Amino acid sequence: MITKLTHVCIYVLDQDSAYDFYVNKLGFKVHTDAPMGPGMRWLTVCPPEQPELELTLFPVVEGSTFNKETVKIMTDLVKKGTFGAGVFTCNDLLATYEELKSKGVVFKKEPTKEFYGFEALFVDDSGNWFSLSQLN
Amino acid sequence: MKKDQYPKMYLYKRIVQAKLYIDNHYANNIDLNDISDEAYFSKFHFIRLFKSIYGKTPHQYLTQVRIENAKLLLAKEITISEVCSIVGFDSVSTFTGLFKKNVGVTPAVFKQQQNLRNSEISTNPLRFIPNCFAETHGWVKNSNFEEESL
Numbered sequence: 224m225i226t227k228l229t230h231v232c233i234y235v236l237d238q239d240s241a242y243d244f245y246v247n248k249l250g251f252k253v254h255t256d257a258p259m260g261p262g263m264r265w266l267t268v269c270p271p272e273q274p275e276l277e278l279t280l281f282p283v284v285e286g287s288t289f290n291k292e293t294v295k296i297m298t299d300l301v302k303k304g305t306f307g308a309g310v311f312t313c314n315d316l317l318a319t320y321e322e323l324k325s326k327g328v329v330f331k332k333e334p335t336k337e338f339y340g341f342e343a344l345f346v347d348d349s350g351n352w353f354s355l356s357q358l359n
Numbered sequence: 360m361k362k363d364q365y366p367k368m369y370l371y372k373r374i375v376q377a378k379l380y381i382d383n384h385y386a387n388n389i390d391l392n393d394i395s396d397e398a399y400f401s402k403f404h405f406i407r408l409f410k411s412i413y414g415k416t417p418h419q420y421l422t423q424v425r426i427e428n429a430k431l432l433l434a435k436e437i438t439i440s441e442v443c444s445i446v447g448f449d450s451v452s453t454f455t456g457l458f459k460k461n462v463g464v465t466p467a468v469f470k471q472q473q474n475l476r477n478s479e480i481s482t483n484p485l486r487f488i489p490n491c492f493a494e495t496h497g498w499v500k501n502s503n504f505e506e507e508s509l
Contacts (some may be wrong), residue, residue: 257484257488259486259498260498263496265484286496286497287497288496295434314414317371318371318375318378321372325376
């Protein structure tokens with residue numbers, strides 16, 4: 224039986240910029256930051272109260288994973304906001320919304336009442352979007 | 360956003376600003392009276408609103424921020440007394456007591472654990488990376504469960 228999700232892959236266009244976004248703006252913790260040779264780095268972060276879930280900030284760069292053509296396709300898709308990468312929850316949506324907005328986080332949907340609570344949508348520095356929810 | 364959904368938005372903004380003030384000035388000798396004054400609240404009202412949003416009093420939150428930043432610094436080549444001073448605690452004994460209460464181990468033990476982990480990441484990073492990802496990146500020479508040839 225499957226018991227837990229431990230790693231989620233988020234495709235980012237620049238790992239340094241993603242580090243700044245997820246750590247300094249969202250307030251996530253660095254779980255593992257390991258240099259893996261020239262120009263390569265294994266970087267995972269986790270929400271402050273969920274250290275067992277690692278978000279892998281996976282760079283869209285040419286190499287073993289992506290060839291040149293795929294990099295171009297993936298870059299376009301990420302940039303245009305094709306990927307909704309997940310749902311985060313918080314205790315107080317308006318306070319979190321105000322804080323993230325003051326740090327320059329871009330929201331594509333302001334806090335709105337839904338049947339399950341409140342929801343807003345924000346975009347990371349690459350173009351991936353996330354739901355930010357406050358559940359009833 | 361409809362105003363009736365959040366009728367006291369201005370209150371939120373002021374509390375969030377106070378929280379960000381703590382985030383940015385935790386290393387200083389912060390007087391919570393000053394923060395409540397800046398937010399145009401009575402101290403009692405400020406503490407009550409802050410706790411309703413963040414689940415802890417401003418003072419408890421300040422302690423948490425200092426300890427979280429201390430955890431980051433303890434992983435580096437900085438002594439415990441220097442870390443204590445940098446994050447804004449008055450004395451090492453206060454720092455040690457609060458750290459152990461919140462983290463479960465003393466700063467010295469935590470530093471030792473972090474140094475060990477950093478050393479392991481440096482010498483054997485693949486231990487921290489699921490093999491499927493390591494293979495995808497081409498970081499694993501011996502993939503597909505093949506035994507290494509002698």
